[in-house]
Amino acid sequence: MKPCLQRRLFVLGTAAATLSMLVPASARREQERLVQVRARRFTFEPDEIRLALGVPVSFEFTSLDVPMGFNLPDFGVRSDILPGMVTRLRLTPDKAGQFPFHCDIFCGSGHETMSGMIVVS
Incomplete structure (x- = not known):
């Protein structure tokens, strides 16, 4: 795999993990x-x-x-x-x-x- 593609996948994975941690907190605030x-x-x-x-x-x-x-x-x-x-x-x-x-x-x-x-x- 090319380094550029690896870096993009890493960034996307990190962003997805961060968003998944934020969703429960925002859901609690809405309640x-x-x-x-x-x-x-x-x-x-x-x-x-x-x-x-x-x-x-x-x-x-x-x-x-x-x-x-x-x-x-x-x-x-x-x-x-x-x-x-x-x-x-x-x-x-x-x-x-x-x-x-x-x-x-x-x-x-x-x-x-x-x-x-x-x-x-």
């Missing part, structure tokens, strides 16, 4: 759901989030005015949400049902009503 949540006095938007059991989700939180918190006690996750920043939180729901979440950083009068629901089915 992860992105949920954007905006927090502002005294509400989360959306305030009801529907998720699929066992499907990973990546939350992106933003605050439109003051520091807030996100607390989802049934899954043992919480995070601060700061104005002007995006806060990311990953979760794979491992149980079905309705799970309340709430703001756990006092954000003013009306704070006690700042809550929502995650529904996993």
Whole structure:
């Protein structure tokens, strides 16, 4: 076999092997759901989030005015949400049902009503 042909075959083989390693990673990223949540006095938007059991989700939180918190006690996750920043939180729901979440950083009068629901089915 000519050296030029050997080199081409080597390059093609290496490229094919590299692509086969990348496909599973990109397939996993496509399965992860992105949920954007905006927090502002005294509400989360959306305030009801529907998720699929066992499907990973990546939350992106933003605050439109003051520091807030996100607390989802049934899954043992919480995070601060700061104005002007995006806060990311990953979760794979491992149980079905309705799970309340709430703001756990006092954000003013009306704070006690700042809550929502995650529904996993």
